[in-house]
Amino acid sequence: MMQALDTQVNPMSGEEVDGGVAGAGVNQRPTTLQWGGPNGVSTNMGSPGPLGSLTPSPATRSKIEQIKQWSLSTYKCTRQILAEKMGKGIRTVDGELEANIELLRETHQKYLNILRLAKLLTSHFYNTVATQAALGExxxxxxxxxxxxxxxxxxxxETQKNLSKNGETLLGALNFFVSSLSTLCNKTIEDTLITIRHYENARLEFDAYRCDLEELSAHGGPAQATKVVEAKASFEAQRDKYERLRGDVQIKMKFLHENKVKVMxxxxxxxxxxxxxxxxxxxxSLEATLKQFNIKVKTPNSSSPSWLEQ
Amino acid sequence: MMQALDTQVNPMSGEEVDGGVAGAGVNQRPTTLQWGGPNGVSTNMGSPGPLGSLTPSPATRSKIEQIKQWSLSTYKCTRQILAEKMGKGIRTVDGELEANIELLRETHQKYLNILRLAKLLTSHFYNTVATQAALGExxxxxxxxxxxxxxxxxxxxETQKNLSKNGETLLGALNFFVSSLSTLCNKTIEDTLITIRHYENARLEFDAYRCDLEELSAHGGPAQATKVVEAKASFEAQRDKYERLRGDVQIKMKFLHENKVKVMxxxxxxxxxxxxxxxxxxxxSLEATLKQFNIKVKTPNSSSPSWLEQ
Structure with missing residues (x-):
């Protein structure tokens, strides 16, 4: 029982036997690997704990099963990352989608920069307006x-006081701009970027299980038939997840694009x-603009005529 | 000799004998007094040094004479300050001039405040202009x-870049305003204020010597005739100094007023x-203003038309 468990828990040895992959370079337990796994669960493999018991309870067995699944997935994904980094693995590529994702990330950075500068401008302009008011006095x-x-x-x-008063109206517009751009960058775009990160993880898992199935199908004899069936099921589950998330990303990016253009x-x-x-x-005209965009600004004398009209 | 010297060096005792002033409250050597004296000389009276010699050299004698003069003046002025503070002394008052001096000091403070705010405005506006340029990019x-x-x-x-470019022109005007106001406050007005401080010291000395003479004339017998003549000479020298400085202040304030109005x-x-x-x-119009005031601003494209005319 201990021997069987050990074989199952240590996916490295299992894979070496089953798939015949030369794991010389990665022949170590996956405890030191940083891959978060499909559920993001990070389990300490160094202390087997209940494995010492000869008759594990159902709870222990379920936990062992989870650890086994996590380890397998972690191992497969890490192997896939290494293979892709070394240019050996085959990577599923949706060229158009990836280009769009790259573009979105670039735009996000640029919008964040505009947000930073707009905040800075608002702050400097606020100080300018306050100084103009003091100078007016x-x-x-x-x-x-x-x-x-x-x-x-x-x-x-008169000039400084009017500039200060009108400056407060402009500050209302600047604050509204900053607030809207902040929502766009930190909520709307960020939400799509989170889905994109899930999609990218799913793509990696999908490729990992696809490679696994391809290797099993190519090298496995009739004795491996059950394993091939299992691998195929896993592969299909990952493919469904990947395609579902790809669909999510495509839809979200389409709506985000429309929303982004509208907001901007x-x-x-x-x-x-x-x-x-x-x-x-x-x-x-400044007050008409703020009214048009439904921005409320506290100006005690907003009904007075323009300072240039006086 | 030592005894005679001591009497001369310590003006307190001399005055007590001559003028009959009850110096009980101020019966101490003037070494601890903070009055700067007519020549602003501050001498340490604690270490008489050459006074130990029975036949002082001419240099020592001249030094002793200086110390004596300074001590006498310091004593008289301190007595006058105390008398004025206690509402006992008679103070020479040039009402109009003092009102003008008070007004000048007030104006100076107000102009310094404008200078501080103008510097602040220039700094905030500089930051605004720099942020507008970055935002334009x-x-x-x-x-x-x-x-x-x-x-x-x-x-x-286009808007942000033009604002930034025109902002640099306005910064030229603001810098010129700050620089001119700084010269007015810290050089022109300050120069008159220094003369005013000299005049105020001269007024105090004049009043001190005047009181001294009045007391001597009132209480002195025929034996004091020489002392009265001496006191009268001192009083007249101080009066001349006071009147000369009052004239200086009046002239300086007149020119300062004209200059201040012109500059402002x-x-x-x-x-x-x-x-x-x-x-x-x-x-x-902004560029025409700067040209009118002979202000040079580094604007690479100053010949381009106004951004609102485009």
């Missing part, structure tokens, strides 16, 4: 106390219109 | 790689015109 104060320079201080005070179209339009309105001194 | 890059959002990215790239008029006009031009998107 200072100029107002000096206008009252400098008869010879009253006019000069007055119109500077809206946000880029908002950003451009708000920034152009503010930096051309058009307060009414 | 990002948008340009994405315009090439996003066929569906090409237009949206393109016009945002120019700088406030520049600030307003440059800020208004920039924040109304009028690049040609």
């Amino acid at each position: 200072c100029f107002s104060d000096l206008a009252q106390k400098s008869p010879e320079l009253q006019q000069e201080f007055l119109y500077n005070a 179209h809206k946000q880029l339009l908002l950003l451009h219109n708000a920034v152009s309105a503010y930096f051309s001194g058009n307060q009414s | 990002c948008f340009s890059d994405l315009a090439q790689k996003s066929p569906e959002l090409q237009q949206e990215f393109l016009y945002n790239a 008029h120019k700088q406030l006009l520049l600030l307003h015109n440059a800020v208004s031009a920039y924040f109304s998107g009028n690049q040609s």
Whole structure:
């Protein structure tokens, strides 16, 4: 019983006998391997624990079965990774999908960079607006106390205060842009990227079980028939999982693309219109833009005319 | 000789005899007093050094004379400060001049605050402009790689790049404003404030010698005639010094006022015109303003038309 268990638990020896793979370079227990396994379960194989008992309980047996499955899968996937890295293994490639995934990852990075810069711009602009407000107060104060320079201080005070007030409206637009882009990058795109990572794991497992089946079919004699049937079942299960996840990724990426274009179209339009309105001194156009995008900004005197119209 | 010297060096005892002032509360050597004296000389009275010699050299005598003068002046001025603080001394007051000095000090503080805020604004605006340039680059890059959002990215790239370019021109104006205001606050006004501090010291000395003379004239008998003549000469020297410095202050403040109004008029006009031009998107007006004030800004494409005219 111990001998049989040992053979089963150590998939390396099992594979060496069954598939005849020359495992010289990887002839070690998979305990040191970093592969997370299909369920992401990481089990410490170094302490067999209940294996010392001659009559294991059903719970122990189930646990042993899990460990066996995990070890087998880990071994197969690791072997596949190594084979692919050494250019020996055959890798299932969906060229178009992989190119799209690569493009999505690139776009994600670029959008994250825009998000970072937009946050930075908002922060610097916030400080600028606050300083303009303080400067406006200072100029107002000096206008009252400098008869010879009253006019000069007055119109500077007016300009700085209006810039500060309109700046707060633009800050509303910038905050909305940052918030929407953050949701797009960190929630919407990230959700698809998680499915893509599941799909990529499934592709690896599928290839691992496919190679396994191909080797068994090629080298196995009639005595291996049961093993071939088992391997075929595993392979088909992995293929179904892979194809289901590939379908998920394709659908998610299609919807993400549409959503991304829609969100970015809206946000880029908002950003451009708000920034152009503010930096051309058009307060009414700036407020119209914010109204158009349903952005609420706390401006106590929003009904006053544009500072350039005064 | 030692006894006579000691009496002369310690002006407290001399004054007690001459003027009959009850010095019980201040009956101590003036070594611990913080008054800088008319020449700002601070001498350590704790170590008399050459006083131990019975026949002092001419150099030693001159030094002793200096110490004596300084001690006398320090004592008189300290007594005057204490008397003024206790509301007993009579203080020479030039109401108009003192009001103007107070106003100048207030204005100086307010201008320093504007300078601080203008520096802060320049710094925040510099960061904003740099972020706009980076964002413009990002948008340009994405315009090439996003066929569906090409237009949206393109016009945002254009806007941010133009804002950044024009922002550099405005930064030129802000830097010029900060530099001129800094010269006004830290050189021009400061120079007059130094003269004012000299004038205020001279006023204190003048009042101290005036009180001294008044006391001598009131209480002194015929035996004190020489001392009264001496005190009168000292009083007149201090009065001349005080009046000369008062004249200096009046002239300096008059010129400073004219200069300050001229500089501030120019700088406030520049600030307003440059800020208004920039924040109304009028690049040609912004450049005309800088040209008008002879401000050179490194803009590689300054001949291109305004971004709002495009």
